[in-house]
Amino acid sequence: MRLNKNLPQYKVVYEIxxxxxxxxxxxxGDILPSENELCAVHQTTRPTIRKALDRLVHEGYIKxxxxxxxxVMGVPQGVGILSLSGTTSAVGxxxxxxxxxxxxxxxxxxxxNLAYPLLNDEEEFGCIxxxxxxxxxxxxxxxxxxxxxxINLRRFISRNLENKSLxxxxxxxxxxxxxxxxxxxxxxxxxxxxxxxxNVKEGHPILHINRKxxxxxxxxxxxxxxYCNSEKYAIFGTF
Amino acid sequence: MRLNKNLPQYKVVYEIxxxxxxxxxxxxGDILPSENELCAVHQTTRPTIRKALDRLVHEGYIKxxxxxxxxVMGVPQGVGILSLSGTTSAVGxxxxxxxxxxxxxxxxxxxxNLAYPLLNDEEEFGCIxxxxxxxxxxxxxxxxxxxxxxINLRRFISRNLENKSLxxxxxxxxxxxxxxxxxxxxxxxxxxxxxxxxNVKEGHPILHINRKxxxxxxxxxxxxxxYCNSEKYAIFGTF
DNA sequence: TGACTCAACTTGTATTTACAAGTTAATTCA
DNA sequence: TGAATTAACTTGTAAATACAAGTTGAGTCA
Numbered sequence: 001m002r003l004n005k006n007l008p009q010y011k012v013v014y015e016i017x018x019x020x021x022x023x024x025x026x027x028x029g030d031i032l033p034s035e036n037e038l039c040a041v042h043q044t045t046r047p048t049i050r051k052a053l054d055r056l057v058h059e060g061y062i063k064x065x066x067x068x069x070x071x072v073m074g075v076p077q078g079v080g081i082l083s084l085s086g087t088t089s090a091v092g093x094x095x096x097x098x099x100x101x102x103x104x105x106x107x108x109x110x111x112x113n114l115a116y117p118l119l120n121d122e123e124e125f126g127c128i129x130x131x132x133x134x135x136x137x138x139x140x141x142x143x144x145x146x147x148x149x150x151i152n153l154r155r156f157i158s159r160n161l162e163n164k165s166l167x168x169x170x171x172x173x174x175x176x177x178x179x180x181x182x183x184x185x186x187x188x189x190x191x192x193x194x195x196x197x198x199n200v201k202e203g204h205p206i207l208h209i210n211r212k213x214x215x216x217x218x219x220x221x222x223x224x225x226x227y228c229n230s231e232k233y234a235i236f237g238t239f
Numbered sequence: 240m241r242l243n244k245n246l247p248q249y250k251v252v253y254e255i256x257x258x259x260x261x262x263x264x265x266x267x268g269d270i271l272p273s274e275n276e277l278c279a280v281h282q283t284t285r286p287t288i289r290k291a292l293d294r295l296v297h298e299g300y301i302k303x304x305x306x307x308x309x310x311v312m313g314v315p316q317g318v319g320i321l322s323l324s325g326t327t328s329a330v331g332x333x334x335x336x337x338x339x340x341x342x343x344x345x346x347x348x349x350x351x352n353l354a355y356p357l358l359n360d361e362e363e364f365g366c367i368x369x370x371x372x373x374x375x376x377x378x379x380x381x382x383x384x385x386x387x388x389x390i391n392l393r394r395f396i397s398r399n400l401e402n403k404s405l406x407x408x409x410x411x412x413x414x415x416x417x418x419x420x421x422x423x424x425x426x427x428x429x430x431x432x433x434x435x436x437x438n439v440k441e442g443h444p445i446l447h448i449n450r451k452x453x454x455x456x457x458x459x460x461x462x463x464x465x466y467c468n469s470e471k472y473a474i475f476g477t478f
Numbered sequence: 479t480g481a482c483t484c485a486a487c488t489t490g491t492a493t494t495t496a497c498a499a500g501t502t503a504a505t506t507c508a
Numbered sequence: 509t510g511a512a513t514t515a516a517c518t519t520g521t522a523a524a525t526a527c528a529a530g531t532t533g534a535g536t537c538a
Contacts, residue, residue: 008491034518045493047286050519058297066519067500115473186469187426187444205426205444210473230425234354234449247521273488284523289489305489306530481538488531494524501518508511 013052181213252291340370420452
């Protein structure tokens with residue numbers, strides 16, 4: 001994993017500290033080295049360090065306290081409703097298995113259930129489509145459908161998505177970073193397909209999330225629909 | 240409405256521009272004055288202006304484009320899942336009516352359905368409790384229960400919450416700002432009480448949000464539970 | 479006319495410096 | 509001993525400056 005590919009310094013620092021937290025170098029409750037110490041370590045100045053820390057605060061990795069320091073909060077929980085981490089990193093990888101229901105393939109857009117209008121270009125390109133089932137502790141919890149425009153992503157179709165975060169693949173392989181997005185949440189009743197995949201009975205309430213994610217690549221959006229059995233695993237988020 | 244009560248400059252600037260956007264001084268699609276122009280207007284420097292703009296970007300009021308400028312996006316939508324605006328400002332005030340089901344009163348904490356453990360102090364103080372129903376276009380959409388510790392909030396019990404944002408009252412009357420929080424979302428089936436208030440039939444799926452909000456006052460948290468009929472109004476958020 | 483160049487904007491990143499304000503622990507003084 | 513003070517930390521805010529990089533439109537030249 002190479003860093004420093006023309007990334008601005010504050011992002012480099014952010015990535016390093018972030019990795020340290022998710023790798024357990026810093027544990028929950030620890031206090032990070034002071035900003036001045038981090039300046040020395042990373043050979044930069046406080047505004048740069050602070051910009052990196054701001055981002056970690058915003059995403060919930062740390063909290064800061066004036067006069068005290070930066071307190072490590074651990075890897076943020078939730079399914080990326082607010083933090084931008086993908087599903088994999090959000091709920092913790094320990095007991096999460098990803099099963100591919102439909103392998104990535106090129107097909108026509110399926111606009112049913114899609115809450116957002118497609119752009120003209122996107123419609124022309126066609127669509128890369130796949131479906132995944134996320135299983136936690138042997139219980140299926142998330143069933144999600146992802147669609148993205150079929151722009152030139154070399155070898156994407158043949159990549160193995162199991163146990164890997166889509167966001168990580170996009171970031172490390174294609175230099176595409178998810179920068180934001182919008183979503184609609186609603187409660188629905190499980191239909192036949194969802195009943196089957198999520199192993200619930202008829203009339204079971206399901207959390208339905210319809211998202212459009214925007215990326216660092218101009219005009220490249222991801223569309224995804226997540227169906228969540230929130231009975232055992234409520235969706236958790238900080239903001 | 241007085242500003243500049245020892246607020247840092249970047250927050251003052253943030254509040255001014257934010258108000259201009261929500262008041263329609265800047266409309267969706269407009270381009271804000273350049274950072275240098277804003278420096279001149281507010282008699283400050285770029286880092287300060289940029290810090291104010293960063294916050295507006297983060298909350299979805301504007302987007303920035305290098306070489307172009309800051310594009311106004313309008314008042315962010317959603318019910319404060321991600322932005323910190325309260326329900327009132329989030330869905331637009333036009334057709335929103337707030338009905339008080341239970342007026343603010345001091346009572347014991349009701350810990351059923353509360354997803355977060357209470358702190359010792361909070362339990363001792365007792366609790367200010369109220370229930371509200373939010374009606375949009377004559378349809379009840381949100382039913383929410385709010386509990387907060389009964390610390391010294393002068394005259395809060397007798398305040399009229401109708402058509403006023405709780406967040407605004409806290410901010411303007413008590414100088415308490417909501418700074419963040421956490422929440423759990425899940426889909427449930429409407430129980431008898433919810434069926435009645437939200438006017439839905441038995442077995443109707445409902446979005447249940449359990450939140451703990453933290454404020455600028457150390458140790459003062461708000462607890463709220465929101466039940467949302469997401470059939471007509473999906474919850475919308477940007478991040 | 480039409481394509482190209484370039485200057486004048488815009489925001490993005492980074493350094494340096496300064497002081498304010500909150501926290502902590504050692505030190506001092508009664 | 510024990511309370512109060514203080515010094516040495518921490519993060520928070522702010523200014524002044526510099527250059528990089530993306531966008532735009534006016535101007536030039538063929």
